[in-house]
Amino acid sequence: METVKRVLVTDRAREVIERLRAEHGELMFHQSGGCCDGSSPMCYPAGEFRIGGSDVKIGEIAGCPFYMSRSQFEYWKHTQLTVDVIPGRGASFSLEIPLGVRFIIRSRLFTPEERERLEPVLGGES
Known part of the structure; x- marks a missing residue:
């Protein structure tokens, strides 16, 4: 039975990630x-x-690990996240900001059937 991913990425966001990878090398995400x-x-x-012991890896997008704090995950553990990108400049230190775009999260609740097949969450690294 196939596992259900906790985090997905849109094609538009994947294109931005590939552009950033070409410029900066391997990447990671933190919510x-x-x-x-x-x-x-x-x-x-x-x-x-x-990344510390209070962070969990909830999956990978476009070959990049995706982390969030364990306490935040407790609120979002029933939700599938999709990383997308929209025009506009965010007020963060994220690598996409100079490109005039920003990553955003779209979300939906897992169905009961999906919750039984979720990818495992991995603890943070010291």
């Missing part, structure tokens, strides 16, 4: 918990944002 630009997915060069 902001409300600092700076609200609750936005933040893109960083891999290893630039320190």
Whole structure:
């Protein structure tokens, strides 16, 4: 039985990620918990944002690990997230900002059937 992904990416966002990867190398995402630009997915060069024991990896998008804090995950664990991109400049330190776009999250609740097949969540790295 196929597992259900907790985080997805749109084709438009994937194109931006590939452009950023070509310029910055390997990337990672961390779902902001409300600092700076609200609750936005933040893109960083891999290893630039320190992941700790209070973070969980909920999946990968376009080959990039996607993390969020364990406490935030408790609120969102019943929700499938989709990373998209829209025109406009956010107020964050995320790599896409100089391109005149910003990553956003779209979400929906998992069905009861999907909840039984969710990808596992991995604890943070020290």
